[in-house]
Amino acid sequence: MTSRSCLTVILAAGEGTRMKSSLPKVLHTIAGLPIVAHVAKAVHGAGGSDIALVVGNGADQVEAAVRSVTANVTVHEQAERLGTAHAVLAAREAIMRGYDDILVVFGDTPLVETAALEQARTKLAAGADIVVMGFRPTVPNGYGRLIEQDGRLVAIREEKDASEAERKIGLCNGGLMALRGDGALELLEKITNNNAKGEYYLTDVVEIANAAGKSVVAIEISPDNVIGINTRVELAEAEAIWQTRKRRDMMLAGVTMRAPETVFFAHDTLIEADVILEPNIIFGPKVSIASGAVIHAFSYFEGAKIGPDANVGPFARLRPGADLAAKSKVGNFVEVKNAKVGVGAKVNHLTYIGDAVVGASANIGAGAITCNYDGYNKHLTEIGANVFIGSNSSLVAPVSIGDNAYIASGSVITANVPAEALAFGRARQEVKEGRATQLRARYAAQKLAKKAE
Structure with missing residues (x-):
């Protein structure tokens, strides 16, 4: 794995309005480390030490947080929010440098694990062109389903577009993806915005790759890996999961x-x-x-x-x-x-x-x-x-x-x-014989006088 070069595109341009904060959401901390730095640590451990950071609000601060983990960072601004594929293509210049593997991750998923990213890279090394990381939530409602046939991933179907049979599929899209560097840019550039929202969806690359005869596969990772942070409630929940992991590791x-x-x-x-x-x-x-x-x-x-x-x-x-x-x-x-x-x-x-x-x-x-x-x-x-x-x-x-x-x-x-x-650095002690009896009498008289008033 170490012989293969790897670029990680971290998408961190979201506004994070639901955090109700002037601080960009990826800079809120878990265990004292910014969310986006947790992501950078995970990808660095998986060999993705070259990072293309796609930023929006608070770009300088977000860059500094990632550079606290690795110096191999290029920064790319996404001026408009036109979908996930549009965000990835903001890092076009970095992708064009040429890498064996390209990882696409989100800056607000602090619980993503190095092992999950390594698993995806292993699939690329074995010949896959695209690896989509899926998970099995307890209740899959609202998630896109991963449609597989004969070991191939043929489509990612949004729930509203899925058939009754497809909605019974438990493996859902986690959003994280790995692409073979050779040909990745060509596939990404074929994504269009011909949809109701007029946005460029990264998930469309699956069907585009299949149509081109590419090898597209899905892997299953733990649901914790894809937990995104949008509110302070979710931030606290992610902190609890992180702490539980750390306690177990320590013991x-x-x-x-x-x-x-x-x-x-x-x-x-x-x-x-x-x-x-x-x-x-x-x-x-x-x-x-x-x-x-x-x-x-x-x-x-x-x-x-x-x-x-x-x-x-x-x-x-x-x-x-x-x-x-x-x-x-x-x-x-x-x-x-x-x-x-x-x-x-x-x-x-x-x-x-x-x-x-x-x-x-x-x-x-x-x-x-x-x-x-x-x-x-x-x-x-x-x-x-x-x-x-x-x-x-x-x-x-x-x-x-x-x-x-x-x-x-x-x-x-x-x-x-x-x-x-x-x-010694204190005042010298003096003893006055019998003075305690006199003081008690005086204080008792004062107390009686106050009561009589």
Whole structure:
């Protein structure tokens, strides 16, 4: 398959008015990735790395989304909306470059799978001139039927034009198509708009190819592959399907999930085998987790790297730049941002670590924070190996705490602390003997006075 060249025409010029959005519908996201980029990933995986992108509204943004997946993109504007064949021919210049295979897909079908596209290309390699991808919906009402005879696809019949016998056919047109590059343009140019709507329908190429003695076949793919997104309801439904697929893939790859339906992944989440995920965890983009890590419930991660055998949560938040080394611990109600937490270091609870380096085996007490922002700029806090930071301490950056240093609880540290040193940064405690009795008497009198008013 890799020896055959392939061009993929992605049709992404639709207005998407039913999305009720100023954003082009193909730029709405599933798992944090634009719909059209999901399509580009699938075709790239199937060897269709050269992409002819047919655009309309928001062309620059749509192009950028596709280029985030592959750089081999040419952009073609469809100024008028005159049907699917007209849209494909907007990419005439790219088709004329000459390819063994041409895939035609839609920019709003984010669940299309690489395997389905590979199946179509395999049929082309075996001698087919056109491959139409069909599916079997539970209820076929409203779909065009694929009419086959002796293993050949002879026509695509719209339901309103189908006979009673044809309407009983369960294999329906999914819209996705593959064409042999040699002769594809000649077939496409023979499509006319001699129909009630005056549009050029790509489906007409099937009968045109048959009339020319070409080999036209249908393959069956999963219905999920052809789900198009037209509303936000459909967007949410597609997200649910994508997440279900991802959870299954993760578990089959060796990830333990206590309640899979409550864990939500981003498109690029990387998790190694033998990681344990408890319920109610959300992954934003750019998160990786190494083997042996345990992620406790109700945690949120984005742009974070979690090392082997680390222990995180519950109720932890890792923001971009968080980098937890092996066997480190980030506990409940801890937030880490742009900070490295060293091997075996512990940040157990109620703590903020931002713009910092925490050394190996350091212990950060409850309520300790790095004061990294002065209202204008961020500053670095360096905490050495084996450092103990007492509870409710504030480290005012820029500041450095040397190896094996000890920070007393409740301290505000504004100057560097040398290695092995003990630092206090709090007011001296005073004890007034008998003063508590006097205070109680005074407060009780005040309370009685208020009641008497």
